Amino acid sequence: MGETILDVQNVKKHFKAGKHQTIKSVDGISFDIRKGETLGLVGESGSGKTTLGRTLVGIYEATEGKVIFDGRDLSKLDRKSKKMVNREIQMIFQDPQASLNPRMKVGDIIAEGLDAYRLKKGSARKQRIIELLEKVGLSPEHADRFPHEFSGGQRQRIGIARALAVEPSFIVADEPISALDVSIQAQVVNLLADLQQEFGLTYLFIAHDLAMVNHISDRIGVMYLGQMMELAASDELFAEPLHPYTKALLSAIPASEPSLRGAKERILLGGDPPSPIEPPSGCPFRTRCPAAMEVCAKQKPQWKEIKNEHYTACHLYG
Amino acid sequence: MRVLEIDNLHVSFKTRGGEIHAVRGVDLHVEDGETLAIVGESGCGKSVTAQSIMGMIPKPHGRIKGGSIKFRDHEMTTLSSKKLREIRGTEIGMIFQDPMTSLNPTMKIGHQIDEIFIKKLKLSRDEAKKKTIKLLQEVGIADPTTRYSDYSHQFSGGMRQRVVIAIALAANPSLLIADEPTTALDVTIQAQILELLKRIQLERQTSIVLITHDLGVVAELADRVSVMYAGIVVESGTVHDLFESPKHPYTWGLLKSVPNIHSQEKERLMAIEGTPPDLFDPPMGCPFAQRCPYAMEVCIEYLPEKEFFSESHSARCWLQDKRAKGYSEIAAGGERHG
Numbered sequence: 001m002g003e004t005i006l007d008v009q010n011v012k013k014h015f016k017a018g019k020h021q022t023i024k025s026v027d028g029i030s031f032d033i034r035k036g037e038t039l040g041l042v043g044e045s046g047s048g049k050t051t052l053g054r055t056l057v058g059i060y061e062a063t064e065g066k067v068i069f070d071g072r073d074l075s076k077l078d079r080k081s082k083k084m085v086n087r088e089i090q091m092i093f094q095d096p097q098a099s100l101n102p103r104m105k106v107g108d109i110i111a112e113g114l115d116a117y118r119l120k121k122g123s124a125r126k127q128r129i130i131e132l133l134e135k136v137g138l139s140p141e142h143a144d145r146f147p148h149e150f151s152g153g154q155r156q157r158i159g160i161a162r163a164l165a166v167e168p169s170f171i172v173a174d175e176p177i178s179a180l181d182v183s184i185q186a187q188v189v190n191l192l193a194d195l196q197q198e199f200g201l202t203y204l205f206i207a208h209d210l211a212m213v214n215h216i217s218d219r220i221g222v223m224y225l226g227q228m229m230e231l232a233a234s235d236e237l238f239a240e241p242l243h244p245y246t247k248a249l250l251s252a253i254p255a256s257e258p259s260l261r262g263a264k265e266r267i268l269l270g271g272d273p274p275s276p277i278e279p280p281s282g283c284p285f286r287t288r289c290p291a292a293m294e295v296c297a298k299q300k301p302q303w304k305e306i307k308n309e310h311y312t313a314c315h316l317y318g
Numbered sequence: 319m320r321v322l323e324i325d326n327l328h329v330s331f332k333t334r335g336g337e338i339h340a341v342r343g344v345d346l347h348v349e350d351g352e353t354l355a356i357v358g359e360s361g362c363g364k365s366v367t368a369q370s371i372m373g374m375i376p377k378p379h380g381r382i383k384g385g386s387i388k389f390r391d392h393e394m395t396t397l398s399s400k401k402l403r404e405i406r407g408t409e410i411g412m413i414f415q416d417p418m419t420s421l422n423p424t425m426k427i428g429h430q431i432d433e434i435f436i437k438k439l440k441l442s443r444d445e446a447k448k449k450t451i452k453l454l455q456e457v458g459i460a461d462p463t464t465r466y467s468d469y470s471h472q473f474s475g476g477m478r479q480r481v482v483i484a485i486a487l488a489a490n491p492s493l494l495i496a497d498e499p500t501t502a503l504d505v506t507i508q509a510q511i512l513e514l515l516k517r518i519q520l521e522r523q524t525s526i527v528l529i530t531h532d533l534g535v536v537a538e539l540a541d542r543v544s545v546m547y548a549g550i551v552v553e554s555g556t557v558h559d560l561f562e563s564p565k566h567p568y569t570w571g572l573l574k575s576v577p578n579i580h581s582q583e584k585e586r587l588m589a590i591e592g593t594p595p596d597l598f599d600p601p602m603g604c605p606f607a608q609r610c611p612y613a614m615e616v617c618i619e620y621l622p623e624k625e626f627f628s629e630s631h632s633a634r635c636w637l638q639d640k641r642a643k644g645y646s647e648i649a650a651g652g653e654r655h656g
Binding site: 184185189238248249252254261268 | 359360474475476477504505506507508509510512513531532533534535537538540557558561562571572574575576577578579580584586587588589590591593
């Protein structure tokens with residue numbers, strides 16, 4: 001670990017809403033992802049985590065800023081080299097029901113990438129499908145069935161096999177387990193961990209379940225209203241969160257057992273996140289922040305390394 | 319006093335593919351002022367159980383095939399739909415997962431609450447408005463006098479759920495049924511709603527049936543827990559029984575498949591392999607046997623009876639049977655891991 005695979009520099013993604021309004025879904029985010037690590041991305045609905053993930057895999061084009069993958073600036077590539085890079089970056093979606101074509105056989109779904117890149121034909125293609133099915137814990141005869149014949153957890157395995165087919169090095173997993181039952185979530189998380197080890201994969205794991213993100217991630221980034229609020233190693237983030245939003249978020253996690261009920265002080269945030277159409281001036285969290293000061297409305301806090309490898313954007317830290 | 323007592327409840331649904339046996343002999347009860355959590359995964363029958371209590375099983379496909387549901391002095395399975403409607407919303411309050419489905423988008427929030435005071439409690443319009451504003455305040459809606467005239471789309475998800483809770487509480491019910499009340503909410507908003515439910519329980523002494531798949535919510539809120547699997551209550555006990563000495567392998571599995579945020583070491587999660595059984599043709603024996611790492615021959619063929627470990631704690635598992643020699647160690651070991 002250590003070598004950068006993805007370098008995100010001041011990325012913005014804005015959407016037009018009506019004639020005069022812009023939704024600033026992602027508004028100036030910088031961080032890097034290192035080879036072989038899992039970077040967890042947490043945030044509540046509307047924080048921009050999904051938009052960021054989609055911008056990184058190239059589903060959306062960044063409005064501003066740079067995404068550099070393995071030394072190549074994604075916005076500066078011609079079509080052909082872009083296609084080659086796209087092969088290395090794959091995505092797993094939240095809803096396996098919506099992301100699998102119901103009219104295609106599972107084998108063909110898995111081979112979509114193989115076909116698009118003309119990697120394998122005939123019996124080699126078939127062989128590869130079988131190999132992938134087995135890798136994700138399904139069996140060869142599943143290739144001839146249709147998605148509706150599978151349970152949610154199995155469908156997510158199909159989505160994972162499809163992503164793996166083109167031998168990517170980097171996978172963005174957007175809420176891959178939130179639609180699944182608890183006992184099935186653990187199966188999928190374990191599978192993702194095994195595959196990472198076997199193929200040296202790098203993950204961006206987007207989720208709102210903090211306990212699960214902590215379990216799977218090496219580092220965690222916390223987003224709020226289109227901005228990154230804090231980024232640190234997951235143990236460090238859970239043990240010593242710096243940003244008031246991170247603190248509130250962690251304190252909101254329900255007790256893991258009844259004996260810990262009320263053991264930690266809960267920081268209850270007032271109100272709801274503001275609209276990304278008209279985000280507050282200065283720090284986006286200041287309207288709900290228990291520690292807000294005058295400067296927070298006037299100036300946007302800078303993204304800074306406060307401790308070794310522990311970044312935050314908050315005026316409390318200079 | 320028991321507010322609610324369900325005895326050997328069977329509910330099934332007719333579909334084109336055959337009959338689904340969704341609830342297959344559920345027993346449970348709720349004492350005055352306590353919170354009972356019904357935990358389980360999709361399709362385990364927890365929501366169908368809740369719907370049966372309220373007489374809301376969709377007809378004609380769904381049918382209560384047997385058993386009894388006693389709510390206070392009423393036998394709910396034999397009441398007329400008119401009487402059931404009277405009880406719903408007055409003696410039993412309801413909170414659902416998606417607040418938008420329980421609110422009328424074309425009616426001012428305040429009027430939706432007023433209605434209960436006027437129709438069910440026969441108050442005058444002015445009295446009703448006063449009570450509504452007070453209630454909105456109680457559930458944590460800031461500036462209730464102004465918000466009284468707003469429509470549901472002008473509220474955020476968390477605020478809408480507060481309004482739904484206000485509607486559920488309006489007639490001061492003795493039982494509140496909350497079906498996944500925080501599942502659709504973000505974690506900081508979930509924390510707010512959990513605190514609100516705790517406060518309501520404390521101040522009003524309302525009994526709550528909490529349907530959830532989230533063990534964290536159970537740990538925060540429940541006094542007692544019933545764990546359901548494939549239409550059957552496999553274990554039930556106080557929240558401490560369940561978390562500290564679980565007896566059923568399914569409960570062990572559930573507890574171990576959630577990561578522990580307090581442990582520094584990131585151990586591999588203990589996943590439960592396989593998927594729940596098909597309820598078109600439910601298994602004869604223990605429904606969990608197929609996925610259970612400790613299953614014995616007897617488990618495939620016979621459904622275990624309820625075994626009691628204390629007055630409050632029971633489970634249906636052959637491992638706990640005295641005749642299951644050599645398995646008692648597994649049973650003890652499972653508890654320790656739980």
